[in-house]
Amino acid sequence: MRRYAQAKQWQDMVKGHQRRRPGKLDPFKPYLARRWEETGGKITGRVLFEEITARGYRGSRTLLAQWKHQALMAPDSAPPPPPPPSIRQVTGWLTRHPAGLTPDEEVQRKAILAHCPQLDTAAGLVTSFAEMLTHLEGNRLTEWITEAMTSGLPGISTFAVGLNSDYNAVHAGLTTHWNSGHVxxxxxxxxxxxxxxxxxxxxxxxxxxxxxxx
Incomplete structure (x- = not known):
C-alpha cells in the first residue's frame, strides 16, 4: 500500500519502476574520472582508493576496481578478437559456389586458405571436381583422380580411390546426360x-x- 501511495503514476507500480539508489561510490566518480584524466591513466587503484577513503569513502576496494575496469579502462582497451569460424562454416565456404559467398565470407575464406596449405589444396580439388560435375567434363576424371591420390589428404585420397575402383560408372555419370534422378x-x-x-x-x-x- 505504501508503494502504491508513493507511486507518481499507476504504471510505475505495474511495471515495477523504481528509482535507482545512489551507491557508495557514486559521489566520488567525478573525482575519480578527473584524477584518471590528470594522470593519463597512470594512477593505480590503490592510490585512488586511499584518496577517496580520505574523502569519506566507506565502500570496498573491489567495488572501486570493478568500476575502474568498466568505466575507465574499458574504453581504451582493444576490442576482443572475433571468434574463429567453426568447422561447419569453413566447410560451407569450400563447398559452396564462390558466387554465393558474401564479401566478408570471401575475405575470411582467403585468410584461412593462406594460413593452411593443405586446406588450400583441398579447396582447389573440391572446386575442380565441382566444375567437372557441373559441366560434365568426364575427360578430366583421370587427371583429377591422380592429383587427389597424390595430394596426401586422407579424406580426398580415399574418395579418389573409391572413384577409381568404379571408374567406368563414374566416367559415364560425368560424361553423359543420363542420370538416375527419376529412380x-x-x-x-x-x-x-x-x-x-x-x-x-x-x-x-x-x-x-x-x-x-x-
Whole structure:
C-alpha cells in the first residue's frame, strides 16, 4: 500500500519502476574520472582508493576496481578478437559456389586458405571436381583422380580411390546426360509411404498406395 501511495503514476507500480539508489561510490566518480584524466591513466587503484577513503569513502576496494575496469579502462582497451569460424562454416565456404559467398565470407575464406596449405589444396580439388560435375567434363576424371591420390589428404585420397575402383560408372555419370534422378525420386517416395503406413496398414494397402502414387 505504501508503494502504491508513493507511486507518481499507476504504471510505475505495474511495471515495477523504481528509482535507482545512489551507491557508495557514486559521489566520488567525478573525482575519480578527473584524477584518471590528470594522470593519463597512470594512477593505480590503490592510490585512488586511499584518496577517496580520505574523502569519506566507506565502500570496498573491489567495488572501486570493478568500476575502474568498466568505466575507465574499458574504453581504451582493444576490442576482443572475433571468434574463429567453426568447422561447419569453413566447410560451407569450400563447398559452396564462390558466387554465393558474401564479401566478408570471401575475405575470411582467403585468410584461412593462406594460413593452411593443405586446406588450400583441398579447396582447389573440391572446386575442380565441382566444375567437372557441373559441366560434365568426364575427360578430366583421370587427371583429377591422380592429383587427389597424390595430394596426401586422407579424406580426398580415399574418395579418389573409391572413384577409381568404379571408374567406368563414374566416367559415364560425368560424361553423359543420363542420370538416375527419376529412380531415386521413386525410391524416396516409396520410403515416405512406408514410413507413413508403418504399423497402421497391411501389405495390401501399402502396395495399393505405392501403385497409385506411381
Amino acid at each position: 531415386e525420386g521413386t525410391v524416396n517416395r516409396i520410403k515416405m509411404l512406408k514410413r507413413q503406413m508403418f504399423g497402421r496398414a497391411s501389405f495390401a494397402l501399402l502396395r495399393k498406395r505405392v501403385l497409385l502414387a506411381s
